Amino acid sequence: DGGITQSPKYLFRKEGQNVTLSCEQNLNHDAMYWYRQDPGQGLRLIYYSQIVNDFQKGDIAEGYSVSREKKESFPLTVTSAQKNPTAFYLCASSILTGGKETQYFGPGTRLLVL
């Protein structure tokens, strides 16, 4: 089955701790994205990567870091510099068809602060 997996489903962070959220896709998509969702709001872009070994900041990158060493994987680290990390984090990957892009999402990771 092709798809996007995220782990863990729930993650707890202690004060001053860095935590890493996993995102893996077997769809052979080139581009991958991380979004943050807060209650009652739409999604906001944190980071994106269009190809391996390249990534760019989105609208709310402060306090986050990413890597893209493999096409299939795009992990997100929430650092201690992110002062309000409690949110639902969604990973996406995209395919280009006829010059138009469509993004597909994983099941999400809910991050809670202890």
Add this chain to the structure above:
Amino acid sequence: GNSVTQMEGPVTLSEEAFLTINCTYTATGYPSLFWYVQYPGEGLQLLLKATKADDKGSNKGFEATYRKETTSFHLEKGSVQVSDSAVYFCALSDRSGGYNKLIFGAGTRLAVHP
């Protein structure tokens, strides 16, 4: 900048009622338009999309038509079911920053009662 405005929820309907969720957008150029659905505790699923003016996207009984003259992409379904209860997000593709990203509306919660 580009933006998406959705009607506020929650929308509460009885089973088999007609559904309309309004979505209007502001954009330069010709973005693709999307509806995503989010069931409780899950990620976003692509419901339908339209890539150019007058295109109609459809899936699972839901439809939306890309109306450039009214900058709208309203979601409709002729007869809703309890299983349609979810949050619906309208989104547009934005390349103004030199990369593809999705701009989301705030989401509309739909509750369908038996």
